[in-house]
Amino acid sequence: MNASNAALPSAQVSLGIASVPLPVREVLPWAVFIGLILLIAIYFVGAEQGATSIFSGMYIHEFVHDGRHLLGFPCH
Numbered sequence: 001m002n003a004s005n006a007a008l009p010s011a012q013v014s015l016g017i018a019s020v021p022l023p024v025r026e027v028l029p030w031a032v033f034i035g036l037i038l039l040i041a042i043y044f045v046g047a048e049q050g051a052t053s054i055f056s057g058m059y060i061h062e063f064v065h066d067g068r069h070l071l072g073f074p075c076h
């Protein structure tokens with residue numbers, strides 16, 4: 001160890017990498033929220049106005065039709 005490294009408090013600082021703790025308590029609500037949004041999106045792409053129907057008509061089916069085929073959901 002030379003004199004210039006002796007002034008650094010730790011190897012972490014000398015590498016320029018700072019680790020930041022990621023508290024689960026702060027991340028969990030966002031993970032649940034994003035999971036719900038994704039589940040709703042998958043429902044509308046995969047099942048709405050196909051296997052099930054909350055809204056009448058075929059507007060939602062036609063709007064997500066390419067996505068339905070892209071994701072491999074049965075359609076026609």
Ligand SMILES: [Zn+2]
Pocket residue numbers: 065069075076
């Ligand atoms: Zn189709």
